[in-house]
Amino acid sequence: xxxxxxxxxxxxxxxxxxxxxxxxxxxxxxxxxxxxxxxxxxxxxxxxxxxxxxxxxxxxxxxxxxxxxxxxxxxxxxxxxxxxxxxxxxxxxxxxxxxxxxxxxxxxxxxxxxxxxxxxxxxxxxxxxxxxxxxxxxxxxxxxxxxxxxxxxxxxxxxxxxxxxxxxxxxxxxxxxxxxxxxxxxxxxxxxxxxxxxxxxxxxxxxxxxxxxxxxxxxxxxxxxxxxxxxxxxxxxxxxxxxxxxxxxxxxxxxxxxxxxxxxxxxxxxxxxxxxxxxxxxxxxxxxxxxxxxxxxxxxxxxxxxxxxxxxxxxxxxxxxxxxxxxxxxxxxxxxxxxxxxxxxxxxxxxxxxxxxxxxxxxxxxxxxxxxxxxxxxxxxxxxxxxxxxxxxxxxxxxxxxxxxxxxxxxxxxxxxxxxxxxxxxxxxxxxxxxxxxxxxxxxxxxxxxxxxxxxxxxxxxxxxxxxxxxxxxxxxxxxxxxxxxxxxxxxxxxxxxxxxxxxxxxxxxxxxxxxxxxxxxxxxxxxxxxxxxxxxxxxxxxxx
Amino acid sequence: xxxxxxxxxxxxxxxxxxxxxxxxxxxxxxxxxxxxxxxxxxxxxxxxxxxxxxxxxxxxxxxxxxxxxxxxxxxxxxxxxxxxxxxxxxxxxxxxxxxxxxxxxxxxxxxxxxxxxxxxxxxxxxxxxxxxxxxxxxxxxxxxxxxxxxxxxxxxxxxxxxxxxxxxxxxxxxxxxxxxxxxxxxxxxxxxxxxxxxxxxxxxxxxxxxxxxxxxxxxxxxxxxxxxxxxxxxxxxxxxxxxxxxxxxxxxxxxxxxxxxxxxxxxxxxxxxxxxxxxxxxxxxxxxxxxxxxxxxxxxxxxxxxxx
Numbered sequence: 035x036x037x038x039x040x041x042x043x044x045x046x047x048x049x050x051x052x053x054x055x056x057x058x059x060x061x062x063x064x065x066x067x068x069x070x071x072x073x074x075x076x077x078x079x080x081x082x083x084x085x086x087x088x089x090x091x092x093x094x095x096x097x098x099x100x101x102x103x104x105x106x107x108x109x110x111x112x113x114x115x116x117x118x119x120x121x122x123x124x125x126x127x128x129x130x131x132x133x134x135x136x137x138x139x140x141x142x143x144x145x146x147x148x149x150x151x152x153x154x155x156x157x158x159x160x161x162x163x164x165x166x167x168x169x170x171x172x173x174x175x176x177x178x179x180x181x182x183x184x185x186x187x188x189x190x191x192x193x194x195x196x197x198x199x200x201x202x203x204x205x206x207x208x209x210x211x212x213x214x215x216x217x218x219x220x221x222x223x224x225x226x227x228x229x230x231x232x233x234x235x236x237x238x239x240x241x242x243x244x245x246x247x248x249x250x251x252x253x254x255x256x257x258x259x260x261x262x263x264x265x266x267x268x269x270x271x272x273x274x275x276x277x278x279x280x281x282x283x284x285x286x287x288x289x290x291x292x293x294x295x296x297x298x299x300x301x302x303x304x305x306x307x308x309x310x311x312x313x314x315x316x317x318x319x320x321x322x323x324x325x326x327x328x329x330x331x332x333x334x335x336x337x338x339x340x341x342x343x344x345x346x347x348x349x350x351x352x353x354x355x356x357x358x359x360x361x362x363x364x365x366x367x368x369x370x371x372x373x374x375x376x377x378x379x380x381x382x383x384x385x386x387x388x389x390x391x392x393x394x395x396x397x398x399x400x401x402x403x404x405x406x407x408x409x410x411x412x413x414x415x416x417x418x419x420x421x422x423x424x425x426x427x428x429x430x431x432x433x434x435x436x437x438x439x440x441x442x443x444x445x446x447x448x449x450x451x452x453x454x455x456x457x458x459x460x461x462x463x464x465x466x467x468x469x470x471x472x473x474x475x476x477x478x479x480x481x482x483x484x485x486x487x488x489x490x491x492x493x494x495x496x497x498x499x500x501x502x503x504x505x506x507x508x509x510x511x512x513x514x515x516x517x518x519x520x521x522x523x524x525x526x527x528x529x530x531x532x533x534x535x536x537x538x539x540x541x542x543x544x545x546x547x548x549x550x551x552x553x554x555x556x557x558x559x560x561x562x563x564x565x566x567x568x569x570x571x572x573x574x575x576x577x578x579x
Numbered sequence: 580x581x582x583x584x585x586x587x588x589x590x591x592x593x594x595x596x597x598x599x600x601x602x603x604x605x606x607x608x609x610x611x612x613x614x615x616x617x618x619x620x621x622x623x624x625x626x627x628x629x630x631x632x633x634x635x636x637x638x639x640x641x642x643x644x645x646x647x648x649x650x651x652x653x654x655x656x657x658x659x660x661x662x663x664x665x666x667x668x669x670x671x672x673x674x675x676x677x678x679x680x681x682x683x684x685x686x687x688x689x690x691x692x693x694x695x696x697x698x699x700x701x702x703x704x705x706x707x708x709x710x711x712x713x714x715x716x717x718x719x720x721x722x723x724x725x726x727x728x729x730x731x732x733x734x735x736x737x738x739x740x741x742x743x744x745x746x747x748x749x750x751x752x753x754x755x756x757x758x759x760x761x762x763x764x765x766x767x768x769x770x771x772x773x774x775x776x777x778x779x780x781x782x783x784x785x786x787x788x789x790x791x792x793x794x795x796x797x798x799x800x801x802x803x804x805x806x807x808x809x810x811x812x813x814x815x816x817x818x819x820x821x822x823x824x825x826x827x828x829x830x831x832x833x834x835x836x837x838x839x840x841x842x843x844x845x846x847x848x849x850x851x852x853x854x855x856x857x858x859x860x861x862x863x864x865x866x867x868x869x870x871x872x873x874x875x876x877x878x879x880x881x882x883x884x885x886x887x
Contacts, residue, residue, distance in 0.1 A: 082662075083617070083661075083662055084617075084662055084663065085662075085663055092618070092621060093619050163626040163630065164630070165630075166626070166627045166630025166634065167627065168618060168619075168623055168627060170624055170626070170627055171623070171624050183624060183626055184626060185626040185629050186629075187626070235663065238663075256747050257664070257669070258673075258837045258841075258842070259747030259837050286832050286835055286841050286845075287832055287835075289833075290743070290744055290834070290835045293731055293732065293736055293743040293744065294742070294743055294744050294835075297735060297736045297739060297742070297743055299742050299743065299744070458610075459611055459616070460615075460616060461611040461612060461613065461616035461849070462609075462611030462615075463611075464611070464616075464618070464620075465610070465612040465615045466611075468612070468622065478620070481620075493621065500621060500622045500623075500624070501620070501621055501622055
């Protein structure tokens with residue numbers, strides 16, 4: 035962490051010195067006036083998988099576009115701090131009932147005003163089962179969600195949402211959640227103009243938003259080729275555009291995009307392909323960046339596998355964790371482009387702590403690992419006929435290399451039979467996880483939706499949670515989560531979350547491996563490139579040279 | 580002749596039915612639930628999954644799904660893919676690009692392959708012949724992605740003669756590099772086929788007769804030797820056109836061409852049944868039509884061939 039952050043600062047400083055600017059990191063973009071603002075920036079993107087409607091977009095390709103075209107009640111700055119965007123104020127006394135007041139005079143790019151109904155109608159649409167919106171579960175905290183989201187339900191509104199007047203609405207949650215306002219910058223909570231709900235399919239092709247950018251024209255989304263955005267002149271929030279437009283060029287793979295980057299045909303590449311990790315710093319020099327973001331990589335061994343149940347299972351998980359040499363793998367395989375994990379969340383988050391009690395379970399300790407494994411054998415012998423596999427999907431991302439390294443670590447240190455298990459497609463692995471038919475461990479990567487510790491814990495390890503692949507269930511942990519949510523302040527909430535993590539560090543329902551670091555680069559044509567808390571470049575702050 | 584064509588076209592009907600059924604069944608049998616690909620890492624709520632399954636007929640048994648698809652095809656409605664876009668629109672978007680690329684590759688391989696093959700065949704055993712053979716052997720031996728990346732790096736990145744990738748417009752100039760890469764391997768085969776065939780025909784009776792009649796060397800070579808030597812070459816080119824239309828996945832990936840191959844690849848990964856079947860069926864029809872064209876060309880190349 036320290037190392038990469040320093041090197042990032044150095045590269046920013048070097049750039050600033052070179053261009054004789056007073057760029058202080060460009061966190062709002064308003065004081066970084068180096069470079070020209072009349073350049074159109076060409077960046078890499080991937081084809082949005084769904085119509086561009088905030089509640090039906092659940093992947094990064096569409097998310098990147100939505101985040102520029104829409105503005106929510108709050109937005110996140112480069113460090114993940116939440117700042118008011120459309121909201122004038124978000125007030126609560128009990129962390130359960132919120133009164134939200136909107137700023138005056140905000141409009142969508144078609145001229146419609148942004149009103150309380152723009153939010154309430156959009157959220158109702160997103161939550162109702164009959165609309166089958168992929169991100170519907172983001173509204174689960176709001177009262178009435180269970181009725182509206184039940185299979186076959188025809189309820190179209192959430193009872194917890196009430197419009198008071200044009201600029202005010204109230205939200206009642208079904209339980210106190212102090213970090214709820216933090217979530218409001220996520221795309222699922224964006225407002226929609228009335229036109230969107232009349233014809234969602236057509237709107238998804240040519241979305242009309244209220245954010246720093248808008249579509250260059252009808253049909254600016256040329257499928258699988260590019261999406262052209264131009265600044266929204268009406269927008270006057272903290273993310274105002276410092277360039278004359280952002281064009282997302284859609285690539286089928288990173289390797290190809292990298293060739294375009296080094297020949298200056300592409301301005302910003304947010305992910306350096308694995309094959310070029312070793313040489314991108316040489317190729318690009320000060321035009322490269324390593325920026326930690328809120329994401330991690332874990333492997334989870336399901337509790338329903340006989341070898342991995344109960345007390346013996348817990349000891350075995352601890353043994354696995356201690357048998358993995360995270361420092362070596364991150365250094366050798368990722369060339370330092372990952373940070374060994376010390377907890378279940380990510381260092382860029384508010385409230386992160388690297389020395390929680392129990393974090394020694396994530397340190398390399400082969401002696402202790404052997405001992406723990408032997409202890410587990412005394413409780414119940416390991417069934418050799420079902421050797422451990424570590425599953426990964428082979429279609430996206432390059433997981434094979436590190437999985438093999440982890441496999442070798444475990445093999446050598448514990449002397450058991452382990453192997454990597456490639457799944458041809460992502461969906462195949464996900465189906466087994468959902469149907470509880472996994473026959474071994476499965477790798478999982480989590481990327482935060484909003485900057486909060488809870489986002490790394492609740493959706494993955496709470497009993498019955500949507501992404502709880504291991505089917506972990508610990509009432510003590512669940513209780514601490516609920517307490518943390520009900521805390522009076524975010525600070526107290528963070529403390530409770532870290533307390534809850536102690537249970538996870540002991541049980542290891544998933545074995546945290548490392549934190550993600552964005553490795554990206556930019557061309558000779560642009561300046562002021564910085565990556566945000568979520569590993570996505572701050573597109574609005576990029577300037578031409 | 581007309582009857583022959585009608586009969587061949589009618590034969591396409593069972594081919595179409597069989598191919599769609601087979602491909603639909605293969606996609607249907609792929610492991611994994613298609614909604615899992617749509618929902619991504621975080622998964623969806625059961626209600627959303629149920630909604631998606633209903634929307635794409637995934638809750639129906641195989642036969643119903645297939646018949647619903649067939650019904651759509653017969654009413655000229657290919658349906659929508661898992662992103663909710665009409666499949667017909669997608670094919671209309673990507674097909675022209677791939678067709679352009681395939682035809683350019685075909686022209687390159689045919690022109691260079693036949694010319695070099697002819698010269699090599701006429702000068703059998705000499706320096707030109709041997710060196711062309713060695714070169715073609717190397718081209719065949721090197722995998723296409725190595726050729727692709729190498730040419731992209733040298734010509735696109737180092738020399739900067741052209742952009743390393745193809746833009747959305749896919750102009751002829753931009754497609755030249757990928758077309759050369761795509762055509763190179765087949766070029767080697769065309770060259771070798773032409774050469775062998777020419778060597779065989781040079782000693783044929785009718786060539787000796789033509790020479791004895793006092794025809795110019797040029798006429799003997801072009802009309803009598805070459806035309807008769809082209810039959811195996813044309814057969815190969817016809818089959819290759821089909822392969823180029825659908826099999827350019829690697830080259831399209833390297834040069835970021837938004838074509839049929841890439842679209843098919845993505846659809847397979849997502850288990851997007853209707854999309855895969857539509858593209859594959861489309862390719863099969865093109866393949867069949869190309870073969871029909873080849874068969875008709877035989878008669879023109881060799882007057883001894885007649886259709887009844």
